[in-house]
Amino acid sequence: MTVPTIMGTETEYGISVKNARDPDPVAASTLVVNIYKDRGIKGITWDYDQESPLMDARGFVSEGETDIPDQENNSLINDVLANGGRYYVDHAHPEYCTPECTNARDLVKYEKAGDLILDLSRLAAQELLPTNQEIIIYKNNSDYKGHSYGAHENYLMSRNVPFQDIVDGLTPFLVTRQPITGSGKIGAENGASETDYQISQRADFFETEVGLSTMVARPIINTRDEPHADEALYRRLHVIVGDSNMSEFSIYLKVGITAIVLQLIEQDVVGDEFRLSDPVLAIKTVSRDLSCKEPLALEDGREWTPIEVQRAYLELAHKHISTADMSDVVSDVMKTWEFVLDRLDEDPMSLDRHLDWVIKKRLIDAYLRRHNLTHSDHQIRMLDLQYHDIRPNKGLYARLLKNGRVERLLKHEEIVQAINNPPVDTRAYFRGMCLQKFPNEIHSASWNSMIFCTDDSSLDKILMDRPHFGTQEMTGDLLRDCTAAELVQAVLTSND
Amino acid sequence: MPAEKQQDQKDKRTQETEEVQPDQEVVEQGEEIKEDLDQILDEIDEILEEDSEEFVENYIQRGGE
Numbered sequence: 001m002t003v004p005t006i007m008g009t010e011t012e013y014g015i016s017v018k019n020a021r022d023p024d025p026v027a028a029s030t031l032v033v034n035i036y037k038d039r040g041i042k043g044i045t046w047d048y049d050q051e052s053p054l055m056d057a058r059g060f061v062s063e064g065e066t067d068i069p070d071q072e073n074n075s076l077i078n079d080v081l082a083n084g085g086r087y088y089v090d091h092a093h094p095e096y097c098t099p100e101c102t103n104a105r106d107l108v109k110y111e112k113a114g115d116l117i118l119d120l121s122r123l124a125a126q127e128l129l130p131t132n133q134e135i136i137i138y139k140n141n142s143d144y145k146g147h148s149y150g151a152h153e154n155y156l157m158s159r160n161v162p163f164q165d166i167v168d169g170l171t172p173f174l175v176t177r178q179p180i181t182g183s184g185k186i187g188a189e190n191g192a193s194e195t196d197y198q199i200s201q202r203a204d205f206f207e208t209e210v211g212l213s214t215m216v217a218r219p220i221i222n223t224r225d226e227p228h229a230d231e232a233l234y235r236r237l238h239v240i241v242g243d244s245n246m247s248e249f250s251i252y253l254k255v256g257i258t259a260i261v262l263q264l265i266e267q268d269v270v271g272d273e274f275r276l277s278d279p280v281l282a283i284k285t286v287s288r289d290l291s292c293k294e295p296l297a298l299e300d301g302r303e304w305t306p307i308e309v310q311r312a313y314l315e316l317a318h319k320h321i322s323t324a325d326m327s328d329v330v331s332d333v334m335k336t337w338e339f340v341l342d343r344l345d346e347d348p349m350s351l352d353r354h355l356d357w358v359i360k361k362r363l364i365d366a367y368l369r370r371h372n373l374t375h376s377d378h379q380i381r382m383l384d385l386q387y388h389d390i391r392p393n394k395g396l397y398a399r400l401l402k403n404g405r406v407e408r409l410l411k412h413e414e415i416v417q418a419i420n421n422p423p424v425d426t427r428a429y430f431r432g433m434c435l436q437k438f439p440n441e442i443h444s445a446s447w448n449s450m451i452f453c454t455d456d457s458s459l460d461k462i463l464m465d466r467p468h469f470g471t472q473e474m475t476g477d478l479l480r481d482c483t484a485a486e487l488v489q490a491v492l493t494s495n496d
Numbered sequence: 497m498p499a500e501k502q503q504d505q506k507d508k509r510t511q512e513t514e515e516v517q518p519d520q521e522v523v524e525q526g527e528e529i530k531e532d533l534d535q536i537l538d539e540i541d542e543i544l545e546e547d548s549e550e551f552v553e554n555y556i557q558r559g560g561e
Contacts, residue, residue, distance in 0.1 A: 092558040214561035382548035
């Protein structure tokens, strides 16, 4: 059984204050999140009652403490956005979560809207700092000194799929998708073998195959079982092994092809035939193989290149997903996937307008030659970091985009629109529109709840356990015609 | 040498000569790409953070997630 495609991404940004004597990333993160909050919807907190981050998909609850802030801190570090997304302080990073989307194209749009939200926050926060100090925000995954921060993807799946099927079917795919999804990085980290340049920012940080942690001994398959939806019907697969992408094209393919492979796993047509003999080693091998030609040992003794493994998944998709059932976006993702695999086979550098790690490598190679530098020189490290700088005038990716040197999927205006307008075809629509229409009557929100305070005496919670409900089609009229009290009444009555 | 084989060799030589002749179009494309890259490298020279050594050293994040 397959469920409707619902997906979203979470991005933790790196943050620094240039010329600050003792830059405090927590204070800087809180400043940028708060200053943006003051621009729009005020005082809404996050409903932590709906969270269960220690629930493990393998069927047990892990020991540990969850970090739930008090009311004041809750309001300080959380913002629920008009587009249905979430913006908050996660540990020492500003984090942006997209609203739930039904397709890869929308998800690119909402993820890129997040980069704009961070930049608007940065500009506003800058006003409060001494003139010689400057907030700099990077959409990358590492400080090159062994500290990694995440780029997480989330996919709704049917609860009926045994978790082991996901482990068997998805691991080889995630390991071999790196030449498509990598953002590129100078050097090695976390004790992994030395290299001048590698495809992935994150590969060196993965130490186990399966597990719950996202902060230490990171697993290729994360077992967090927190569906943010009806847990009898759904699981939310939390993919933590990807890189943050600047390139629209990289984001599009990353989430597009992963959603397709998960659909194949739901259809039970991917077995354990691609199981790698050592996925944790393979993830680093693939990340270091800039030719994309180095064979990987499969458990059954075969040796396949990463591209051959990807092609096998693509073939399964062609075989088992009928063209009649395919949306335009899925059909385009399949074609683009094939195009990229062909190019990676022939000459990966031919994708220097498309994929982050290739775009960046082209720049680094040329800059090395011009100034006769080596990969360990600080200018090259700076170039690597500055590729991810979200400032339009300073970020190298941003400059390439402006000069028409990288592929664009979306018009800039579409991305701007996505800052304040939710997707129309998921529950994010209901969340975003409620926040816009009833900012004073909403007490708190989460992915699957909205708590209204329409009079002084009580709070009413609306649960949204079906992510594909709450769409414009289903709730547009109600939202247009009702007061907050009427809306709550109407929804709670219809739920009875 | 049979005529046929001579012809073969001649063809081969012609091919070889043709291969070493640079294709004007490709050369022009190559130059354009180089100029194009030069332009972005100039930009990088201009906008790369000053004091990059100190900046890269001091860029330390706490792990997140």
